[in-house]
Amino acid sequence: MDRFVSTFTNKIDAKGRVSIPASFRAVLERDGYAGGIAGGLYCYPSLDAQALDAGGERLAKKIDGLLAGLPDYSDERDELSVALYGDVQVLSIDGDGRIVLPESLRAHAHLDAAVSFVGLGEKFQMWEPKRFEERRAEARSKIQVTRKLFAAGSRPSGDGGDEGARE
Amino acid sequence: MDRFVSTFTNKIDAKGRVSIPASFRAVLERDGYAGGIAGGLYCYPSLDAQALDAGGERLAKKIDGLLAGLPDYSDERDELSVALYGDVQVLSIDGDGRIVLPESLRAHAHLDAAVSFVGLGEKFQMWEPKRFEERRAEARSKIQVTRKLFAAGSRPSGDGGDEGARE
DNA sequence: TCAAATCCCATGCGATCCCATAAAGGCCCG
DNA sequence: CGGGCCTTTATGGGATCGCATGGGATTTGA
Numbered sequence: 001m002d003r004f005v006s007t008f009t010n011k012i013d014a015k016g017r018v019s020i021p022a023s024f025r026a027v028l029e030r031d032g033y034a035g036g037i038a039g040g041l042y043c044y045p046s047l048d049a050q051a052l053d054a055g056g057e058r059l060a061k062k063i064d065g066l067l068a069g070l071p072d073y074s075d076e077r078d079e080l081s082v083a084l085y086g087d088v089q090v091l092s093i094d095g096d097g098r099i100v101l102p103e104s105l106r107a108h109a110h111l112d113a114a115v116s117f118v119g120l121g122e123k124f125q126m127w128e129p130k131r132f133e134e135r136r137a138e139a140r141s142k143i144q145v146t147r148k149l150f151a152a153g154s155r156p157s158g159d160g161g162d163e164g165a166r167e
Numbered sequence: 168m169d170r171f172v173s174t175f176t177n178k179i180d181a182k183g184r185v186s187i188p189a190s191f192r193a194v195l196e197r198d199g200y201a202g203g204i205a206g207g208l209y210c211y212p213s214l215d216a217q218a219l220d221a222g223g224e225r226l227a228k229k230i231d232g233l234l235a236g237l238p239d240y241s242d243e244r245d246e247l248s249v250a251l252y253g254d255v256q257v258l259s260i261d262g263d264g265r266i267v268l269p270e271s272l273r274a275h276a277h278l279d280a281a282v283s284f285v286g287l288g289e290k291f292q293m294w295e296p297k298r299f300e301e302r303r304a305e306a307r308s309k310i311q312v313t314r315k316l317f318a319a320g321s322r323p324s325g326d327g328g329d330e331g332a333r334e
Numbered sequence: 335t336c337a338a339a340t341c342c343c344a345t346g347c348g349a350t351c352c353c354a355t356a357a358a359g360g361c362c363c364g
Numbered sequence: 365c366g367g368g369c370c371t372t373t374a375t376g377g378g379a380t381c382g383c384a385t386g387g388g389a390t391t392t393g394a
Contacts, residue, residue: 010375011374014376014377017375017376019373019374022373047307048311049311062389064288068383078306082287082371083310085171085286086173086285088286088287089172089173089309090173092350094347094350095351096372096375098375100349163177180387182338182386185385186383189384261340261341264383264384309370
């Protein structure tokens, strides 16, 4: 498996530590985090949600690639640099597979007692569990609509509905 | 890690000293600063912001490269030379990883009680914390716009929305 | 000789490492 | 097919380490 999949909820302990789900760790290990202990978890506030985005080397490379394409002293590059590099935190993963979330990141996502890790393929997000539930419910209803549109056009519809459970 | 990443805020003490974030020091050490403690921190007023730019050997080389690209006796080159080299200071880093900012530099960035160190990949900036927060907010909102334009113009849409956040 | 800059040491807080426990899941063997 | 053992994983706590910061001591330069 080489993508972040499904959702896990873990607790934040008194020291602010959270265990990264084992399956996510496995993905990180084979994506750049492998080959060297030096790597870390790249983490930053989601631009359009009260959540955090995170990923491994692959994600970092992507950011680099974006910037590499822009001229050195352009305004555009400056803006992007600040928004990307400035907001990014490189979190180290301890021997037990845990990270500590800096205050600034916790604040953005309103994290206090627990964190929901949500796999999104090449990266994953970290949500405050309640907020994520709301968001998920919302996403589901939207999917429903989309699916019905699809069904109307090409499918016989009429299945139980459990099919689309996982978004 | 060989790039300046993320943001740290440290205090200026009564003697005008500031600690350089440990992770930035690590980057400096392997970039030209390595090979000898003799090296220093290249630091100059940002051309387009009330902040300071700083970096190690790699940054110095880059500036050289920039200038090399311009015709020898052009006005452009003269202006850039003055703008860049003219105000460059080579700051020494003491045994505890601290620097002292000359008055001229402090004035340009309005630094007094604390400094925010902002990683920008190959270099970093030093900001008065409040000013940086404003700048960051601005950069973020601009990125929002850029991203939405991207999404609207070239992407099939229909994804959750946050997936492509940083692309 | 005095002021200012540099070096060296002390300290407190936060981060990191290491170990212990417990719950869960998987596997093998009966 | 079922039960028990063993491995993996999450979580908690204690101890240790490193870093940021502050204060003195010492040197440098005017």
